[in-house]
Amino acid sequence: MIRWLTEPFALEFMQRALVASLIVGVVCSVLGCFVVLRAMAFLGDALAHAVLPGVAIAYLLGASLLAGALVAALVVAAGIGLFSRRGAVKEDTAIGILFAAALALGVVLISTVRSYATDLTHILFGNVLGVSAGDLWLTGALAVGVLATVLLLYKEFLLASFDPVLAHTLGRRPELLRFVMLMLLALTVVVSLQTVGVGLVAAMLVTPAATAYLLTRRLSSMMVLAAVIGASSSVTGLYVSYYLDVASGAAVVLTATAAFLVAFLGAPGRGVLARRAAERRAA
Amino acid sequence: MSLDDCLSLDKVTVAYRGRTALDAVTMAVPHGGQVAIVGPNGAGKSTLFKALVGLLPLSGGRIELRDRDPGAQAEPIAYVPQREEIDWSFPVTVGDVVMMGRYGRLGWLRRPQAADREFVAGCLDELGMADLAGRPVGDLSGGQQQRVFLARALAQEPHVLLLDEPFTGVDVSAKEALLDILERLRRRGITVLVSTHDMQTASQRFELVALLNGRLIAYGPPPDVFTPEHIGTAFGGHALFLEGMVVIDECCPGDAADGPGLHGHGMDEP
Numbered sequence: 271m272i273r274w275l276t277e278p279f280a281l282e283f284m285q286r287a288l289v290a291s292l293i294v295g296v297v298c299s300v301l302g303c304f305v306v307l308r309a310m311a312f313l314g315d316a317l318a319h320a321v322l323p324g325v326a327i328a329y330l331l332g333a334s335l336l337a338g339a340l341v342a343a344l345v346v347a348a349g350i351g352l353f354s355r356r357g358a359v360k361e362d363t364a365i366g367i368l369f370a371a372a373l374a375l376g377v378v379l380i381s382t383v384r385s386y387a388t389d390l391t392h393i394l395f396g397n398v399l400g401v402s403a404g405d406l407w408l409t410g411a412l413a414v415g416v417l418a419t420v421l422l423l424y425k426e427f428l429l430a431s432f433d434p435v436l437a438h439t440l441g442r443r444p445e446l447l448r449f450v451m452l453m454l455l456a457l458t459v460v461v462s463l464q465t466v467g468v469g470l471v472a473a474m475l476v477t478p479a480a481t482a483y484l485l486t487r488r489l490s491s492m493m494v495l496a497a498v499i500g501a502s503s504s505v506t507g508l509y510v511s512y513y514l515d516v517a518s519g520a521a522v523v524l525t526a527t528a529a530f531l532v533a534f535l536g537a538p539g540r541g542v543l544a545r546r547a548a549e550r551r552a553a
Numbered sequence: 554m555s556l557d558d559c560l561s562l563d564k565v566t567v568a569y570r571g572r573t574a575l576d577a578v579t580m581a582v583p584h585g586g587q588v589a590i591v592g593p594n595g596a597g598k599s600t601l602f603k604a605l606v607g608l609l610p611l612s613g614g615r616i617e618l619r620d621r622d623p624g625a626q627a628e629p630i631a632y633v634p635q636r637e638e639i640d641w642s643f644p645v646t647v648g649d650v651v652m653m654g655r656y657g658r659l660g661w662l663r664r665p666q667a668a669d670r671e672f673v674a675g676c677l678d679e680l681g682m683a684d685l686a687g688r689p690v691g692d693l694s695g696g697q698q699q700r701v702f703l704a705r706a707l708a709q710e711p712h713v714l715l716l717d718e719p720f721t722g723v724d725v726s727a728k729e730a731l732l733d734i735l736e737r738l739r740r741r742g743i744t745v746l747v748s749t750h751d752m753q754t755a756s757q758r759f760e761l762v763a764l765l766n767g768r769l770i771a772y773g774p775p776p777d778v779f780t781p782e783h784i785g786t787a788f789g790g791h792a793l794f795l796e797g798m799v800v801i802d803e804c805c806p807g808d809a810a811d812g813p814g815l816h817g818h819g820m821d822e823p
Contacts, residue, residue: 307644429653432639435634439632442661
């Protein structure tokens with residue numbers, strides 16, 4: 271049994287994959303709590319797809335893919351912030367337009383390269399086994415930055431998410447906090463790029479946080495639980511991927527989804543079964 | 554502005570989305586005074602409150618606030634929003650929500666200190682909610698949620714308290730509890746403005762009433778304000794005068810989903 275557990279991580283690239291997955295599991299889940307509570311899931315997904323052109327340009331120039339993604343994500347986050355503040359079109363419309371356009375631009379750029387299909391697959395669905403030591407350092411540094419910001423601004427984010435009106439009257443500038451949140455979201459997308467890829471990062475942002483939402487009643491405990499669920503989904507997903515020989519990013523996401531379904535049915539208070547029981551008692 | 558006034562409005566005008574929601578409202582509220590703001594839906598009651606706390610910019614006029622203790626006040630006006638403006642399924646406890654009232658006094662990055670926790674406990678205690686501090690806000694009844702927000706407003710240590718439709722959607726006992734709390738605030742000298750469409754409560758339980766419909770139609774003690782003439786001006790064709798009784802045919806905000814119907818909100822008939 272112990273051999274069964276340790277065997278996958280005897281190889282160095284698997285160890286790096288494990289560390290990268292754990293980082294992504296924790297960062298996505300913690301930030302995901304705000305994404306779930308502020309109904310920003312669509313925004314997170316859009317941001318993820320929008321980094322594609324940045325990655326493609328970096329690829330064509332032979333520059334660091336992560337650096338390309340980082341620049342693209344920050345530009346798009348700023349763009350969405352501007353678009354929605356002007357109010358010419360509704361925010362979800364603006365997001366929908368930017369998101370599809372960026373995705374198309376990314377595909378166009380990547381399709382100029384001959385190894386188009388493989389490269390695109392790696393970017394869309396991640397390639398955690400190909401994480402280099404340098405990537406790992408960058409991922410780790412970005413993750414620490416995101417988590418430290420959330421920790422420092424915890425009470426401001428809590429206030430602006432729960433009651434933006436009070437945040438405003440207390441001089442807490444909710445629109446500035448929203449912009450910081452967008453930037454953090456952009457960085458998180460970049461951190462997740464290699465493990466789960468552009469296509470699945472939204473799931474890592476939303477699913478563990480939604481699971482924790484069903485099981486807790488306080489933001490701080492929701493964040494801790496989400497991080498635990500995210501991290502354990504990452505590890506479990508890697509084992510599944512190793513032993514069943516399936517794509518690792520997808521395996522991680524499906525593990526997280528399975529945890530969500532269990533909570534959705536069985537969570538005390540908010541789960542389907544508990545609600546049914548409460549209804550039966552009431553009737 | 555006389556020395557006894559806490560808050561004075563001088564020709565306050567607010568326009569947004571091309572519509573004048575408040576037109577040259579001039580009124581003064583004495584220190585520790587309690588004013589009920591009444592008027593039909595869309596009269597500008599919420600707009601007035603939002604202008605007072607700086608959520609909406611004034612397009613004209615001036616709001617003046619006189620502190621008894623100048624400069625001591627971080628945010629002198631506390632605003633309690635309507636209950637339906639809040640997402641009650643949000644994972645926060647009662648204690649967390651009341652602590653938010655202290656955030657204005659804390660810096661951006663400072664954590665609440667022991668003194669803040671003590672103050673919050675005091676506010677909860679004052680409203681009889683000390684034993685609920687650890688409970689999620691979603692578990693509470695409507696009246697209790699109202700009191701949590703009131704406790705949060707008190708944690709801001711305000712001079713002026715604004716309550717937006719506090720009697721909507723709560724039962725009779727919760728309403729009485731709230732009126733008792735207002736009585737205690739009066740003794741502490743906190744100035745209170747309450748918007749309501751409950752004209753019976755306004756006329757019986759408040760010393761001052763402001764009748765609003767875009768502009769200020771009348772302001773003063775209830776008997777001077779609630780005259781058939783003023784009510785006719787405020788509510789227009791919606792007011793019906795029947796042998797000493799006024800019936801107003803208008804939906805209250807909480808009933809908006811039912812569509813227009815016949816609801817009596819009279820002075821004698823709730």
